[in-house]
Amino acid sequence: MLPRHHQPIVAVATAPGRGAVGIVRASGRDLRVLIDALCGGALAPRHATYLPFQAADGSPIDQGLAIHFPAPHSYTGEDVLELQAHGGPVVLQLLLARCLEAGRDIGLRIAEPGEFTERAFLNDKLDLAQAEAVADLIDASTEAAALSASRSLAGAFSTEIGGLRDRLVRLRMLVEATLDFPDEEIDFLQQADARGQIDDAVDALDGVLDHARQGALLREGIKVVLAGQPNVGKSSLLNALAGAELAIVTPIPGTTRDKVRETIQIEGVPLHVIDTAGLRDTHDEVERIGVARSWSEIEAADAVLFLHDLTRRGDPLHEAQDAQIAERLRLDAAGRHPRVLHVFNKADLAPAAAPSDGLALSAQTGLGLDALRRELLQRAGWHAQPEGVFIARTRHVQALRRTREHLALAREHLVAASPAFELLAEELRLAHDALGEITGTFTSDDLLGEIFSRFCIGK
Numbered sequence: 375m376l377p378r379h380h381q382p383i384v385a386v387a388t389a390p391g392r393g394a395v396g397i398v399r400a401s402g403r404d405l406r407v408l409i410d411a412l413c414g415g416a417l418a419p420r421h422a423t424y425l426p427f428q429a430a431d432g433s434p435i436d437q438g439l440a441i442h443f444p445a446p447h448s449y450t451g452e453d454v455l456e457l458q459a460h461g462g463p464v465v466l467q468l469l470l471a472r473c474l475e476a477g478r479d480i481g482l483r484i485a486e487p488g489e490f491t492e493r494a495f496l497n498d499k500l501d502l503a504q505a506e507a508v509a510d511l512i513d514a515s516t517e518a519a520a521l522s523a524s525r526s527l528a529g530a531f532s533t534e535i536g537g538l539r540d541r542l543v544r545l546r547m548l549v550e551a552t553l554d555f556p557d558e559e560i561d562f563l564q565q566a567d568a569r570g571q572i573d574d575a576v577d578a579l580d581g582v583l584d585h586a587r588q589g590a591l592l593r594e595g596i597k598v599v600l601a602g603q604p605n606v607g608k609s610s611l612l613n614a615l616a617g618a619e620l621a622i623v624t625p626i627p628g629t630t631r632d633k634v635r636e637t638i639q640i641e642g643v644p645l646h647v648i649d650t651a652g653l654r655d656t657h658d659e660v661e662r663i664g665v666a667r668s669w670s671e672i673e674a675a676d677a678v679l680f681l682h683d684l685t686r687r688g689d690p691l692h693e694a695q696d697a698q699i700a701e702r703l704r705l706d707a708a709g710r711h712p713r714v715l716h717v718f719n720k721a722d723l724a725p726a727a728a729p730s731d732g733l734a735l736s737a738q739t740g741l742g743l744d745a746l747r748r749e750l751l752q753r754a755g756w757h758a759q760p761e762g763v764f765i766a767r768t769r770h771v772q773a774l775r776r777t778r779e780h781l782a783l784a785r786e787h788l789v790a791a792s793p794a795f796e797l798l799a800e801e802l803r804l805a806h807d808a809l810g811e812i813t814g815t816f817t818s819d820d821l822l823g824e825i826f827s828r829f830c831i832g833k
C-alpha cells in the first residue's frame with residue numbers, strides 16, 4: 375500500500391447538479407473525530423439517524439440522515455460515514471468543506487476518482503475484475519451491458535477465473551513436486567496425466583476466453599465505418615440505422631465533409647457507427663480534408679461497410695472509382711477482405727440487380743436493414759445470449775490469451791523428446807501470473823492507477 379492509501383478521504387458521492395438527495399461520503403481507518411464534529415456524538419452502527427449536520431459553531435448546515443459503517447463492515451472495508459443531505463450543489467459543498475475542516479487533524483482529504491473502490495479492492499472486499507465491473511455498471515450504455523456488469527460484480531467472472539486458477543495451481547504443485555525427484559520425473563508426470571491436465575486447462579480456458587470476448591464486446595462494442603463514393607447513401611444509412619436525422623442528406627455529391635458518429639445498439643451490443651465524407655479525388659480543400667479523415671477512420675475500423683449505388687451499377691465511371699477504393703481497401707481479386715462488407719444501396723430503385731457478394735438494401739425504405747443488423751452482429755463475433763454474459767474488458771481478454779500461450783509452451787516442454795521440466799514449471803508460473811492480472815493478484819501499481827483513475831469521483 376502507498377502512503378496515500380492510509381489517509382482518510384471524503385467526496386460528494388452523488389452526481390453533480392440538483393437532486394432530491396445528495397450524499398457526502400468519507401472513508402478512513404477511524405472517523406470518530408469527524409462523526410463527533412458533524413453529528414454531535416457516536417452513531418449506532420449501520421443505523422440511519424436523522425439529525426442536524428453541525429457547522430463549527432454548532433449551528434446546523436442541513437438536516438439529514440447519517441449512517442456510520444464501522445470497519446470492516448463497509449464498502450471500503452474501513453470506517454465509512456455517509457451523510458445524506460438535500461441534493462443542492464451549494465449544500466453539498468458546504469458539507470464537504472465542513473468535513474475537511476473537522477477532519478484536518480486526521481489528515482482528511484478529497485478523494486481521487488475511484489478511490490473508494492480502490493480501497494475496497496485493497497481491503498479484499500472486491501477483486502480487480504469486480505472493481506472494474508463497478509465502473510462498467512455505472513458507465514453501461516445498454517441494458518444488456520448493465521446486467522452483465524452486475525453479474526461480474528456479483529463474481530460470475532471471478533468464479534470462472536478462480537476455477538482456472540485452481541487447475542493451474544494443481545498442475546504447478548505436481549510439476550514442482552517432480553522437480554525434487556529428477557530420476558522419476560517422466561513416470562511421475564505420466565501417471566498423473568499432466569498432459570491431459572494441461573489439455574483440460576486449455577479447454578476450460580477457451581470457454582472462459584469466449585465468454586470474456588462476448589463480455590468485452592458488450593462493454594466496448596465495435597467501430598463500424600460507412601465508406602464509399604459520394605452520393606451512394608452513406609448518410610442515409612447512418613440515419614436509418616440510428617432512427618434519427620443525424621447527418622445531412624442531399625442529392626449533391628460531397629454533402630458530408632466531416633465524420634458523423636453515433637452509437638446504436640443491436641441486441642444490446644453497442645455499435646459505434648461513423649458516417650464519412652464520400653471518397654473521391656477533389657480540388658475542394660475542405661472536402662479533401664474530409665476524405666483524408668474518412669481514410670483514417672476506415673483504417674481504425676473493426677468493420678467497414680463499403681457502399682455502392684445499385685442504380686449506377688455498370689456505369690464505367692462509378693465502377694472505376696469503386697475499383698480505386700477497393701484497391702486502397704486492399705480487397706483481394708474476388709473483392710473480399712475480412713473487415714469489409716459490400717452493401718448495395720438504393721435497392722428500391724433497382725430491385726433486380728441485387729448482387730450475391732454483398733447485401734442489397736434501401737436506406738430510404740428500410741428494406742434489407744434487418745439482414746444488415748444480423749450480419750453486423752455476426753461480424754462483430756456476437757453469438758451469446760445476453761442473459762448469460764458477464765462484462766469483461768480487452769485487458770482481460772489479453773491476459774487470458776497470454777495465459778493460453780504460456781500453457782501451450784508448457785505443453786511443448788512436456789511432450790518434447792527430452793522434456794525440460796524447469797522450463798515447464800516456468801511456463802506454468804507465467805500462465806498463473808497472467809491469470810492473476812485479471813483479478814489483481816499480480817498487478818502493477820501503474821495499472822491499478824490507470825484503472826481507478828477512470829472512475830467517477832466519490833465511487
Ligand SMILES: Nc1nc2c(ncn2[C@@H]2O[C@H](COP(=O)(O)OP(=O)(O)OP(=O)(O)O)[C@@H](O)[C@H]2O)c(=O)[nH]1
Nearest residue numbers: 604605606607608609610625628629630652737738
Ligand atoms: N431511392 C433511394 N434514394 C436514396 C437511398 N439512399 C440514399 N438515397 C438518396 O441518395 C442521395 C444521396 O444520399 P446521401 O445519404 O446524402 O449520400 P452520401 O453517400 O452520404 O453522400 P455524400 O455525403 O455526398 O458522400 C440523396 O438524395 C438520398 O435521398 C435509397 O435507398 N433509395
Ligand SMILES: [Mg+2]
Nearest residue numbers: 608609629630
Ligand atoms: Mg453523406
